[in-house]
Amino acid sequence: CKEKNKGKTLAVTVDDGCTRNLSDYIKQNSSEISFNNSENWVILNPIELSIKKKIEQYGTKLQDWDLSINRGILTGYNDAFIIDEAAKNSLITADPKSAELIRPILRGKDIKRYTYDFAELWIICIPCGFTNANKKGDAEEWFSNNYKSIYTYLVNIEKELSKNRSSKSKGLYKRDDQGDYWWELRSCKYIDDFNMPKLMYSEIVQEPHFYFDDNTHFYPEATTFIMNGDNLKSLL
Known part of the structure; x- marks a missing residue:
């Protein structure tokens, strides 16, 4: 039987110059993104994703600003x-x-x-x-x-x-x-x-x-x- 969808997907942002060796580019630059919650889907590379998580952990969300x-x-x-x-x-x-x-x-x-x-x-x-x-x-x-x-x-x-x-x-x-x-x-x-x-x-x-x-x-x-x-x- 099929494994249950875990709500996690390998995602990558692709520039125009990356289409020639697309499969290799995806393997080298993709990161695992969780799409199983109600938040907006955001596709980032691992470094950008790490920065985003730190900002969310220590920063104040825009909705909480006056x-x-x-x-x-x-x-x-x-x-x-x-x-x-x-x-x-x-x-x-x-x-x-x-x-x-x-x-x-x-x-x-x-x-x-x-x-x-x-x-x-x-x-x-x-x-x-x-x-x-x-x-x-x-x-x-x-x-x-x-x-x-x-x-x-x-x-x-x-x-x-x-x-x-x-x-x-x-x-x-x-x-x-x-x-x-x-x-x-x-x-x-x-x-x-x-x-x-x-x-x-x-x-x-x-x-x-x-x-x-x-x-x-x-x-x-x-x-x-x-x-x-x-x-x-x-x-x-």
Whole structure:
């Protein structure tokens, strides 16, 4: 009769250059991995596996750190709210108050290992609740008077985008991800965390890419995640 499966398998990571003598490579570099528990499957060579076990034995698991992990901003309409350098400069030149509501933004693909490649993109960030906390009288009239260049830009860009919009798109005014008014972003309880020191990392990567934003400079786009808490640098 067959021997009962012990849940242990010889595993190896294979680089592109190892395919010529694959059987010999497997014999020389494989290690026994246990796949009989609920943990994620991790394939490492013996040296890496030994290091991993020591870290787990003496270190503190990430889930036990006092950290908060959140995703980036969902605008519901990036074509309107994410702008380039020229548009940002134009808005601020027309009305310097616009700078209060514009932040530099990093997408997931902009984040590299310990650094970033800024694509000179900016987000018009008007948080949910901002208008009601500041307005006097009619909300749209207040916003259009106090942030005229941003209001005009959003109205005009919606007119332009609507010309070629697919039937599935709800547009700027009727999109799902909005705040109390169409010019606001959806409610985000952790939006203040964007202004704190944070680790930023991409949603999908082939290898670890983390950037420590110590200067609280960048806002994260939806394909970026952030991590806030103490001793963030020690995680790099």
